[in-house]
Amino acid sequence: MRSVIVWGERHQVALYLAAISAGGVLGLRVPSAARPLEIAITPVLAVLLFATFLGVPFPAIGRAFRDGRFLAVLLAVNFVIVPVVVFGLSRFVAQDAALLAGVLLVLLTPCVDYVIVFTGLGGGAKERLLAAAPILMLGQMLLLPLFLWWFVGVELVRTVELTPFIEAFVWVILLPLAAAGAVQYAASRSRWGRSVEAVAADAMVPLMMLTLAVVVASQVHGVSARLADLWVAVPIFLGFAALMLPLGAVAGRVSKLGVPARRAIVFSGATRxxxxxxxxxxxxxxxxxxxxxxxxxxxxxxxxxxxxFVRLVPRLIRTGEIS
Known part of the structure; x- marks a missing residue:
């Protein structure tokens, strides 16, 4: 079993691509599975984040929360640089209100869940992103209506409900974090707690594969049905990632952050x-x-x-560089 786990960790990128492909095939071949799989996204993501949080010592989270320079760069990238980039890219669909609304909603909001997983896989400071998650969530709740008002107008702002932000934060961040904290506490005092930690660490690759497959399978059929209308948004999303990779790297380097922190900045800036x-x-x-x-x-x-990015970011921002 250990050799299988090691093999999976060594070939995780190929396995993730296989999971995305399998999810795509399932979603296209069995459209009726979309609805139950969509319902499964939140619990599957919560389990993945629980396993991720178990791998982050809670004292490290406390130290990261006091890291003012990292937080300042993170907020500047997500709430200053990103809106400028998004405004420019969104002009390509400005004539279509529905396309524009979708592009703005998704690109103006920084990820607070699986970005932590990808950051860890890419050798970034995942504990710092975890500590910053409440601040990023609060920031986007407060600033999203303002950005939409600036970019579109007051009519769209009036239709946006912020309740899903709160629900997602509770189910995907707070509850898995509390459960991970309880297990870490038990691990310091009992064998079963240490066993849970070990199992969670070994299950990271399968859990990520399951999450990727479920998300893609639940959504790909709806996308394929309107592909002709949606195709114009794909270059925008690719362009966003392509721009945020160097912009995040430069922001981290100019701020003289360490290599893991700079990688975390890149992943946070590019992940929505x-x-x-x-x-x-x-x-x-x-x-x-x-x-x-x-x-x-x-x-x-x-x-x-x-x-x-899991392969590219460590090559772009290498350990041993002068910070």
Whole structure:
């Protein structure tokens, strides 16, 4: 069993691509599976984040929360640099209100869940991103209406419900974090707690594969049905990732952060909160019916990009560089 786990960790990128492909095939061949799989996204993601949080010592989270320079760079990248990039890219779909709404909703909101997993896989400071998650969530809740007002107008702002932000934060961040804390506490006092930690660490690759497959399988059929309308958004999402990679790297380097922190900045700047804003898009009026599919399209594109980033970011920001 140990040799299988080691093999999986060594070939994890290929396995993630296989999981995305398998999810795509399942979603296209069995459209009726989309709804139950969509319901499964939140619990599957919560289990993945629980396993991730178990691998982050809670004292490290406390230290990261007091890291003012990292937090300042993280906030500047996500709430200053990203909006400028998004405004420029969104001009390519400014003539279509539904496309524009979907692009803005998903690209203006930084990810607070599986970005932590990908950051860890890419050798980044995942404990720092975990500590910053509440601040990023609060920041996007407060600033998203303001950005939408600036970029679109007051009509779209009035239709946005922020309740899904709160629900997602509770189910995907707070509860898994509390459970991980309880297990870490038990691990310091009992054998069963240490056993749970070991099992969770060994299950990271399968859990990530399951998450990727479930997300893609639940959404790919809806995207394929409107592919002709959605195709224009794909270059925007690819362009966003391509721009945020060097911009995040430069921001981290100029701020003289260490290598793991700079990698974390890159992953945070490029990864968006699609699974949380999807309910926001679904709550828009019927005239914006395409917006949720735009968000889903970004999810599929981003998952593929993140698998590439796991290999690319460590090569771009290498251990041993002068900070």
């Amino acid at each position: 909160n699609s699974l949380v804003v999807l309910p926001l898009a679904l709550a828009l009026p019927a005239s914006f019916a395409l917006a949720p599919l735009v968000v889903v399209t970004q999810t599929i594109v981003e998952l593929i990009v993140m698998v590439a």
